[in-house]
Amino acid sequence: MDQREEYRAAARTWLQAHAPRPADGLSGEEYLRRAREFQAALFAGGYAGITWPKDAGGQGLSTAYQQIFGEESAEYELPTDPFMIGMGMCGPTLVDLGSAEQKQRYLPKLLSGEEIWCQLFSEPGAGSDVASLQTKAVRDGDGWVLNGQKVWTTNAQFADFGALLARTDPERSKHAGITMFVVDMHAPGVTVRPLRDMSGRAPFNEVYFDDVRIPADAVIGELNRGWQAAVTMLSHERVSIGASRRSRNSPLEFGALVELARRNGTDRDQGVREALAEQYAHERALELFNVRMRQETAAGNPPGARGSVAKLAGALLLRRAIETAGQAAGAGAVAWDPEDHATSELVRGINSVPASNIAGGTNEIQRGIIGERILGLPKEPQVDRDMPFRELKVGTQRTPA
Ligand SMILES: Cc1cc2nc3c(=O)[nH]c(=O)nc-3n(C[C@H](O)[C@H](O)[C@H](O)COP(=O)(O)OP(=O)(O)OC[C@H]3O[C@@H](n4cnc5c(N)ncnc54)[C@H](O)[C@@H]3O)c2cc1C
The missing domain is CATH 1.10.540.10 (Acyl-CoA dehydrogenase/oxidase, N-terminal domain)
Structure with missing residues (x-):
């Protein structure tokens, strides 16, 4: 062996x-x-x-x-x-x-x-355009004082630490004045409030920071180079989401969808069979793409923007899977027994698909990255890129930064 x-x-x-x-x-x-x-x-x-x-x-x-x-x-x-x-x-x-x-x-x-750990990037006025963030860390002696709000923070309800982006120099342009910090989620001044999604669960949160003290050695990477640190984390995030293997028992995997069709007697329906065959082909293609990406990474060629291909393809595959599930479930797609575990799991899986097309960067954002960085298309015009952040009218900014 x-x-x-x-x-x-x-x-x-x-x-x-x-x-x-x-x-x-x-x-x-x-x-x-x-x-x-x-x-x-x-x-x-x-x-x-x-x-x-x-x-x-x-x-x-x-x-x-x-x-x-x-x-x-x-x-x-x-x-x-x-x-x-x-x-x-x-x-x-x-x-x-x-x-x-x-x-x-x-x-x-x-x-x-x-x-x-949790990831504290998104804010009410800064999601896709996360460089518009307004949470600020102001120097105070050796350390920093943090004020602001984050949103959609997955797992903040039980996190001990977060990797947070804060504005540390509003005189610089919006990408240049950001720093990444380690934040102790149990520090005085940190408030976590749950947010419910449409499944009724609360997987993410709003997080408020009121005069939270952070020590000088909490900076990850370099001061005011938080954008570069964020890009590093986002590329890990895309690979982690896109290339992660779902359990074969997941209700939206090919095998489970075939089983669903059998249970509902739709497995002889030509349309369902075609949808299942396409599902298999797309699932397998993504699997092989991910294998190749991992092998190339092992050979010293990091995935870079190809992580966005994996993330986008994974999100689109799930969208396709919910359509296939709808066809395979037949009449069972309209009404089901809530005590039936398998169907309840399927419904929960279906309800989580819209979020997977947003979390970690929306499909439109991934398409933008693929267009610019893989296909070499012209960059989107960005009029605010070189202006000092203080002069921008961004998101929910109401008071001077
Ligand atoms: C389940 C879930 C978990 C999450 N967990 C975390 C977390 O742990 N930590 C964290 O920091 N964030 C988290 N997020 C937040 C996530 O990163 C943001 O929701 C996402 O980046 C989109 O930002 P937004 O919601 O502000 O939407 P917006 O940026 O306001 O986008 C609204 C719409 O406009 C489109 N759009 C925006 N800009 C462009 C553009 N340039 N070109 C084309 N279309 C555009 C978007 O695609 C979208 O359709 C999570 C989100 C979800 C759904």
Whole structure:
């Protein structure tokens, strides 16, 4: 057996022993406890931060091994959501840009499930155009004082730390006066309020900062180079969302859709069969695109703007899947038994699809990136790019910055 096959066999055995059985109806706290336990087990088993360098607490392996572990874990519904932002976005950004002290302080506890992270970028007036952000950090002695509001912050309700973008120099142009900080979510002056989505759950939040003190060593990367840090994190985010493998048990995967058609007796319908065949072809094409992207990354060619292709294709695939699900469910798409677990999961999956076309950058934004950076089309005109931020009329800016 070669090394990779050995790794696959070991990962399979480990998952059989450690993957928690799917559990319905867990309270938020029980789910969180389960997620922490599983993350701790991943760390102890050597399966957390597979591609992170060893000095950052990772395993120092190539993406081929990450891919193998991803393929094996797709057989399970693993409780990894609370760590998704930390492991997929904040952690890799700290690996790239964090100081030696930051890496030592934060990464091991993220990997071992002791600390949870969130991403504090979006504001009421700054989503797609996140460089319009108005949360400001003002120098005070050695440290900073933070004031402002963030929104749509996933997992802020149980996060210990956040990677936050704040304006640190309003005299500079809007992209040039931003800094990225580590913020302690338990610090005095941080208020987290839940926001409900249409499924009735509250996966994200509004977060308010009122005179929150941040120490000088909380800057990630360099002062006033937060935009570059944000671009680093967003590229990790797109790859993490786009290239992540959904569980094969997900109700919007091809296998589950075939099963849905069988249960509803629509599997002999020609239209449904064609929709399922197309679903399979698109799912497989995206899977292979992601395999290739990971292999190229392993060979030293980072994905860059191709992460946007993966993110966009993943979002469009889900949209296609809900149409296929509607056809496969037949009359069951209009009325269903709420006690029926499989159908309730499907409905929850369908309700989450619009959000997946927005979170991590909307489809229009991904198309813009692909147009400019892959296809070489002309850039969108940006009249505000070189003006000092203080002079701009942006978003909800009412008072001088
Ligand atoms: C489920 C979910 C989780 C999220 N989690 C987080 C999180 O943890 N942390 C965080 O910081 N943010 C988070 N977000 C916020 C997310 O990043 C923003 O919602 C997203 O970037 C869009 O910003 P917006 O909502 O302000 O929409 P807007 O930017 O106001 O966009 C409105 C519409 O205009 C279109 N549009 C805007 N600009 C352009 C353009 N230049 N060209 C073409 N069309 C354009 C958009 O595509 C969209 O259709 C989350 C969002 C969702 C849905």
